[in-house]
Amino acid sequence: MARQVSEMAFPVRVTQGAKRAYQIGKDWYAQTLKYGEEGKHVAWCMAGISPELLYLFDIAGAWPENFGATCAAYQVAINFIEQAEADGYASELCSYERNMLGYTIEYLRAGGVIPGSAPRGGLPKPTMLLTCGLICDPRIKGFQALARFWDVPMFSLDTPNPTYTTEINDPRVKKYYVEHWVNELKRLVEFLEKVTGKRYDEARLQQIMADSLETSRLIYEIAEMRKHVPSVFCSEDYFGYIHLQLFMLGQPQVLEHFRLLRDEVKERVEKNMAVVPDEKYRICTMGIPPWYCLGVFNYMESLGIAPAMDQVYYIGKPPSEVDLSNPLQAMAEKAWHKITQTLSYEGIEICPEPFTIPDNPGAWPVGQMKEWLDSYSLTGIVQFFTRSCRAVSFGQAHMRQEMSKLGVPVLVLEIDMADPRTWSDPVIKSQLNAFRDVMESAKRR
Amino acid sequence: MVVASKGLVRAEEVYHNRSQRARELKRAGKRIIGYLCYFAPPELITAAGLVPYRITGNLYDPVTRADAYFESIMCPYVRNCFDQALKGAGEFLDGFVVSHTCDSILRVSGLWAYYNHPLYTRVVNVPHNLSQSSLQFFKNELIFFKESLEGFAGSQISTQNLREVIRLYNENRALVRGLYDLRKQDPPPMSGAEMMRLLVAGSCLPAAEFNTLLREVTQEVKGRSPGPERKPRILVYGSIMDFDAFIKLIEDSGAHVVVDDVCIGTRVYAHDVPDTPDPFDGLVKCYLEDFVCPRTGRGWDNARFDYIKEYIRDFKVNGVVFYALNFCDPHKFDIPSLKDYLAQDGIPILYIEDDYTLANLEAIKTRVQAFVEMLG
Numbered sequence: 001m002a003r004q005v006s007e008m009a010f011p012v013r014v015t016q017g018a019k020r021a022y023q024i025g026k027d028w029y030a031q032t033l034k035y036g037e038e039g040k041h042v043a044w045c046m047a048g049i050s051p052e053l054l055y056l057f058d059i060a061g062a063w064p065e066n067f068g069a070t071c072a073a074y075q076v077a078i079n080f081i082e083q084a085e086a087d088g089y090a091s092e093l094c095s096y097e098r099n100m101l102g103y104t105i106e107y108l109r110a111g112g113v114i115p116g117s118a119p120r121g122g123l124p125k126p127t128m129l130l131t132c133g134l135i136c137d138p139r140i141k142g143f144q145a146l147a148r149f150w151d152v153p154m155f156s157l158d159t160p161n162p163t164y165t166t167e168i169n170d171p172r173v174k175k176y177y178v179e180h181w182v183n184e185l186k187r188l189v190e191f192l193e194k195v196t197g198k199r200y201d202e203a204r205l206q207q208i209m210a211d212s213l214e215t216s217r218l219i220y221e222i223a224e225m226r227k228h229v230p231s232v233f234c235s236e237d238y239f240g241y242i243h244l245q246l247f248m249l250g251q252p253q254v255l256e257h258f259r260l261l262r263d264e265v266k267e268r269v270e271k272n273m274a275v276v277p278d279e280k281y282r283i284c285t286m287g288i289p290p291w292y293c294l295g296v297f298n299y300m301e302s303l304g305i306a307p308a309m310d311q312v313y314y315i316g317k318p319p320s321e322v323d324l325s326n327p328l329q330a331m332a333e334k335a336w337h338k339i340t341q342t343l344s345y346e347g348i349e350i351c352p353e354p355f356t357i358p359d360n361p362g363a364w365p366v367g368q369m370k371e372w373l374d375s376y377s378l379t380g381i382v383q384f385f386t387r388s389c390r391a392v393s394f395g396q397a398h399m400r401q402e403m404s405k406l407g408v409p410v411l412v413l414e415i416d417m418a419d420p421r422t423w424s425d426p427v428i429k430s431q432l433n434a435f436r437d438v439m440e441s442a443k444r445r
Numbered sequence: 446m447v448v449a450s451k452g453l454v455r456a457e458e459v460y461h462n463r464s465q466r467a468r469e470l471k472r473a474g475k476r477i478i479g480y481l482c483y484f485a486p487p488e489l490i491t492a493a494g495l496v497p498y499r500i501t502g503n504l505y506d507p508v509t510r511a512d513a514y515f516e517s518i519m520c521p522y523v524r525n526c527f528d529q530a531l532k533g534a535g536e537f538l539d540g541f542v543v544s545h546t547c548d549s550i551l552r553v554s555g556l557w558a559y560y561n562h563p564l565y566t567r568v569v570n571v572p573h574n575l576s577q578s579s580l581q582f583f584k585n586e587l588i589f590f591k592e593s594l595e596g597f598a599g600s601q602i603s604t605q606n607l608r609e610v611i612r613l614y615n616e617n618r619a620l621v622r623g624l625y626d627l628r629k630q631d632p633p634p635m636s637g638a639e640m641m642r643l644l645v646a647g648s649c650l651p652a653a654e655f656n657t658l659l660r661e662v663t664q665e666v667k668g669r670s671p672g673p674e675r676k677p678r679i680l681v682y683g684s685i686m687d688f689d690a691f692i693k694l695i696e697d698s699g700a701h702v703v704v705d706d707v708c709i710g711t712r713v714y715a716h717d718v719p720d721t722p723d724p725f726d727g728l729v730k731c732y733l734e735d736f737v738c739p740r741t742g743r744g745w746d747n748a749r750f751d752y753i754k755e756y757i758r759d760f761k762v763n764g765v766v767f768y769a770l771n772f773c774d775p776h777k778f779d780i781p782s783l784k785d786y787l788a789q790d791g792i793p794i795l796y797i798e799d800d801y802t803l804a805n806l807e808a809i810k811t812r813v814q815a816f817v818e819m820l821g
Contacts (some may be wrong), residue, residue, distance in 0.1 A: 133574065
């Protein structure tokens, strides 16, 4: 049963692309269910696993991060979260993982029947579990917990990212990092070959990777166009397509979607089509948004605040040239490019592991934010401080310290990404109202 | 150096004044490297002619300054250590070494360097798997850690020197295991709180001095007459603890804590660094393969907990107390699985959560007393 916690639960989006992204998401779930019904492979996996490889092996990917966000958006995550907690999982553990664990418990308790409250028909049972050691501890630990319930083949990809003391300019260091990543990707390929019985098709992966890179470039173009004043593309639309960027890269319909979206945003820029008619303030958000309440962006807009940029999931500038002759090597090289590019920004010191092989940074450096203040004409920052996601919320306090030196207003909203129990409309609204006043005062100064 | 006391008295003195010896060595011209967590081998620091010093928190000093920089949802232990550093507790440290153990440990590394300005900082990356490639990666990380230490120390670490240092540390391990073995007796001749104080003290001393201390303590404990009456025998499992308060609370409630599965406990001392042709292979084996921190993916099924049942059998344990710090993902995700696993054998379990303050001491005490009573 849905338990809606906010009158701002459902966002109003402006682009045609948002409707298309929503439909692709729905079709994706339907296809995953169909794979389950037809006895094809369904992998439950965490971000950090390459969606391109899943697509290559014709595996339907079901991602706790996405399912947690979807359950939250449909206002039902709380049912599964409470189920997991009743089974002993602490309330401060990742709410995506709690949602997945609770869903699993209900599914199995019903004798292998998808819970009626599950959105979009729910997820079929997995035929394999794939995780990784990137970004946060819950990736491995949450999947070890899932292993209590599912007796299926499991795999963990180990691709540690350089820290800020790693000698990234020493070619010997690059060699052993990239070699290890490639070895791990090869291990994953061997695992997928064994479980699916399919052969690794390098030529096809080259094409998938080419599409993936092209998609990344389009996403970056869209991010660049968000610099336009007034804002023509805001956070409610950005978070409306994020499942395509994080979990479906490499698929032709996703590439086509971003081509069309890029064109649409470009047209909005050319025609100066503002999302907020009377835009007075421009903010960048940090952290994972409250998926059960994305209408909060519309509320900001009603105050004259354009959510002009979002730090989380920012893709960075993809490399212009990538040698795809060895696509696994290309994946590793692409990740190395991103890391070395970003490590060069001042401020990376506090977020040593914001990088992953797919484009999913978990945190962002202060130096980059300082640059965005100018390039995106920002008047403030809104931080989503998500209690159950330590990996992404970390660094926000340091960012506030650094921003206060510049006199940049920062608002902290203490929430969670999928667990709505701490949300309160009056509190959030009053914080945003006051923040608008703070930004106004800062502007006058 | 004036060392008037010996054995357990000396251990207690060091435990209560942890940095004293490091400060003496600093005054004598040594450079001190503080380290958090245990994946970056202190052997390498010692072999570089530097003095490793395990950074600990202060259970009795609440976090006041770290809040401004380090989120409240991160590990309370790491927050406390960072808070102590902000308050100047580590001003004698020349360098800071941290490893990618868990989210909190990894992420505090940059904050530490940014706000405390050590002369030397190193983050040692640690893989999450035990695949051949992961082991090789960790070996490379240790080799570059060595290079970086050599650069700071201004001296080379020879293979021969490293072997000698490893032998020194293995002696620590063997002597500690010897003391654990003595605690298999019923009643045990040494309390869990004494052991905790000794191991914390040892982590603040140079390895050679810890060996001397361990030999003294072993002699002292072996010379004790049979201990107090038999009581329920407890294994403590869980997040890091570096004060004896929780162990003491259990023992004051009428039980013996005879063994543990915590850091600054069996996890550090259970396995030697094996003697391998390339000493870095031995370090990888000890510090990644054999070190049973739950942050490493050591398999998916409950076989990853088998060693705990071995402790339960070998130490004739009657009950297990889980101690989990808030926001400790590596332990807290494991709790339901481990409960299942131990429940199969009917092993009684008590689960305590804490925020590294033991602030709700009375409530914890009541639960522990009831548990001990049930076992009795």
